[in-house]
Amino acid sequence: MKETLSSISQRLGISTATISRVLSGNAKKYRISEKTAAIVTAEASRCHYIPSLAAQSLRTNKTKTIGLLMPKLSNPYFADISSAIISEANSKGYTAIIADTMENVEVQKDCISALLSRKVDGIIAAPCGNDSKIFKEINARIAPVVLIDRYFEDATISYVTSNNYKGAFDATSLLINNGHKNIVCIQGDEASLPNKKRVGGYLDALSTAGLQDNARILGNAFSIQNGYLETKLLLSSSSNRPSAIFALSYTILLGVIKAIKEASLVIPDDISIISFDDNISLDYMTPSISRVGQPTEEMGQLAAKMLFNKLNDNDTNELVSHIELSTELLIRKSVIKNNGADEDKDKDKNEDK
Amino acid sequence: MKETLSSISQRLGISTATISRVLSGNAKKYRISEKTAAIVTAEASRCHYIPSLAAQSLRTNKTKTIGLLMPKLSNPYFADISSAIISEANSKGYTAIIADTMENVEVQKDCISALLSRKVDGIIAAPCGNDSKIFKEINARIAPVVLIDRYFEDATISYVTSNNYKGAFDATSLLINNGHKNIVCIQGDEASLPNKKRVGGYLDALSTAGLQDNARILGNAFSIQNGYLETKLLLSSSSNRPSAIFALSYTILLGVIKAIKEASLVIPDDISIISFDDNISLDYMTPSISRVGQPTEEMGQLAAKMLFNKLNDNDTNELVSHIELSTELLIRKSVIKNNGADEDKDKDKNEDK
DNA sequence: ATATTTAGAACAAACGTTTGAGCAAAAATA
DNA sequence: TATTTTTGCTCAAACGTTTGTTCTAAATAT
Structure with missing residues (x-):
């Protein structure tokens, strides 16, 4: 029933060594004649020989x-x-x-x-x-x-x-180019390098636009919970509400959306949203969510x-x-032009100082 | 560097057989003295012995x-x-x-x-x-x-x-209990048993309510594409628009949502939706989607x-x-009472005949 | 004709376990 | 004391490969 090198060896009258070498493609290297090689391969496929991985591993350490x-x-x-x-x-x-x-x-x-x-x-x-x-x-x-x-x-x-850095830079830039000046970033695990790079991209994009003083980075975990709580907190203080939020992961985004809904705000009319990570469901939300997709x-x-x-x-x-x-920056419907809220921004800025 | 049974055997002056039996928990079965067993286990853990899976597999065929x-x-x-x-x-x-x-x-x-x-x-x-x-x-x-x-x-x-049958029965019943009489079911792979059971639940729920003549089952694949195309087709003929759609999977649901959006209809005001499969994103859609969750x-x-x-x-x-x-029936916001569209239903029914 | 090379293949030793059989000493029984 | 049983362990054979070494016959060179 179970075919092994030696069962084939017996049947063919050829040593297991030769059979092994043929079957592992080392026929010429060990100067096995073409005739013998042909016989071996034919028989091996005829009887559906499957080498024992355990035996191979034991011998080769692979x-x-x-x-x-x-x-x-x-x-x-x-x-x-x-x-x-x-x-x-x-x-x-x-x-x-x-x-x-x-x-x-x-x-x-x-x-x-x-x-x-x-x-x-x-x-x-x-x-x-x-x-x-x-x-x-x-x-x-x-x-x-x-x-x-x-x-x-x-x-x-x-x-x-x-390229987490550039992805975040692009996302932030999209917001900036749409007139947003007060952009909050909700981050994940601070210690993780991808998170650091994303934060870096966010900060540099702001700096490039001269908005470095507006940087606000909240949160500390790649979780729905974190996105939710930070957004909840953020929206509860009516003083300095951002015009856009940049969620640094899909999970964070889901939390952000939940909090925004609970605050009876509308995306993107009241607040623009962009996120890291692609997920097919984001195309089916209302509105569909702009995001940075990773390959x-x-x-x-x-x-x-x-x-x-x-x-x-x-x-x-x-x-x-x-x-x-x-x-890849996937532009959908969750980011719109910031309509003349510039006064607010300046007011905020003054308040900050 | 690499510890094996025999390296331990040499060091301890105990045969590999005994060591093997101790380490595989068969000490008493083979009457190994407690003393010997203790010595063996101590040494094994001291030198971080890890058995070779390849050798074990080769020997035991597991x-x-x-x-x-x-x-x-x-x-x-x-x-x-x-x-x-x-x-x-x-x-x-x-x-x-x-x-x-x-x-x-x-x-x-x-x-x-x-x-x-x-x-x-x-x-x-x-x-x-x-x-x-x-x-x-x-x-x-x-x-x-x-x-x-x-x-x-x-x-x-x-x-x-x-329990695909009961899940589908419950979902359909929820729609019926909300006054829906014209409920379309968009199915997945017809040949798959879960799909058959779900369709069965859908049909039986309709029958139980005396609505068996209203049954409409469309589609043939568990894909976004299928959900999209069938819904698109369905909504294009204004004659017999259903008041509710039951999508038999998450992927189908996404397609349904897309088509409904493109038709400028609103869930649940214009049409109620329920789906099979739980997915966290469904809680974050607008409106959140009622569904049948599988454990x-x-x-x-x-x-x-x-x-x-x-x-x-x-x-x-x-x-x-x-x-x-x-x-588990997860009730969210995508199903509402069918507001007095009963005339339409009856009209539809008559048209059908 | 003898010595050397080469082609083609077989031998046999690992790899690290598990496990049936066997064996000596100790304990129990007669 | 002689016999049987029990205890505690060792021996050694497998499991199915791979691979360095060896061997024989044929081919080539001297």
Whole structure:
């Protein structure tokens, strides 16, 4: 029933060594005659031989498996990325095992142990927390690591991310070009690098327009809750209501929308909104939400390709690449011209001083 | 550097057999003295021994791995289910490898081969297509299979699904109780069992209210496109415009919303809407969308538990269980009382005849 | 004709576990 | 005391590959 090298070997009268070499494509390298090779391949496919991965792994110390460390698979952003990575891996004969850290550093540790005990050949991770040590350690001594979305600034680990800075710059600029001067930014996890970059883009866009004094950055988590509470708070003080809000993630945006609705304000008439992250549902909201889209599919594919490069090129194994993919500004209906509220702005400005 | 049974064996002067038995928790079963057991466990944890999964698999023919066959990981519904399964698996010491069939029967075949060549201990699948043969075959002769969401009606393979019939019945009843008599149902893949059940619930709810003659079932795919086109078509003929639409999935719903917006109609004033599938974004639409939620997390957990039961209980290995979990009617703002359009209804009815 | 190279393949040793069988010493029984 | 049972462990064979070494026959060179 179960075909192995030796079952074929017996039937054919050819040694397992020869069969193994033929089947792994090393026929000429070991000068196996074309005739023998042909016989072997024919028989192998005839009896549907499937090599035992366990035996191969045991012998070669390679598992043809990559580990995927994701913070939250139920987050569509990471689901999309994962999906792309998995496809790319499968097409290269690798399989991916996913670990969901649930944005918890402790869980992340367990997940890493699990992946390592599985002897994965490499890891693609969107790390949570700021401790780069484990990842550097793994990358240097155990298995190559590629970071995705989130990364560490010291240049030892490869990563692929999107141009968070420019994305945020563009989004803010869109608001500014529509006459908005009082733009609040609701951020996510302050410690995460993508968040820092986005905040940087927001600030620089304001500065470029001479509006640096108007910068207001609120919040501290990539969650609906955070978006909701900060907006609620923001709108409760009638003194300095912004004309536009920039939500730094899809989840934050949802919270913002909820709070705005509860305040009986209308987007975009009363307040303009723009967000980071693309999500199909944003096109179906009323109004549809302008946003900065990240190329999740490309990011996933690229991360996988980078990892496979590392796995194959033993010579250039110390190549570290840092790639930033462009974001895309998706203009919908949630941003409109700021209609003559400039007086308010100036008044606000004066009040600030 | 790398610890193995024999490295420990040498250091301790205890045979690998004994160490193996202690570490796999079979100490008493093989009458290993408590003293020896203590020494072994202490040393194992001291040197951070990690068993080689490859060697274990090779020897035992078990991989401690389950395969997850999903139609589309980028669909939040399946992402949620997958997430739950993965967590449950990890907590039991298993890892999951995901294969994304992209709703394509051919791809599904390849994915199955891939999973089998990985020698997964079991498979949890949301199959696409209607061919139950492969799954029965696998379940009977290779590895236990548990189906999730989609299933086959002949009783040989275990499955867990939600009560699609009752969910649809409830949703339709909500519309009826709000005075709606002209309710259109836009369905997904006609061949899929969940879809059939939902349609059944819709029809029976109408019948119960004596409205069976008003039944209208349109469409044929779980896609935005399908929801959009069918609604577009539906609204273009002004003659028999429904007062409510029941979308049989989240994707269909998005299409419906788009078409309604383009027709300059307002939900729920002009038309009431209800949908199958829960998705957080539905709470943030204007208006928020009433819907039938499925307990994705429970479904995933349960499927995993069912599979592990099969993997462990060798005696009752022929236990097949079919579980239906309750759906939840989430009432929001997209359904309102049908205000006196009864004349229209009756008129429509007459026109129909 | 002898010595050397080459082609083509087989041998056998790992890789790290698990597990049935076996064996000596200690304990219990007769 | 002699026999049986129990206790506590070791032996060694598998599991299915890969791969360095070796071997034989044929081909080439001297």
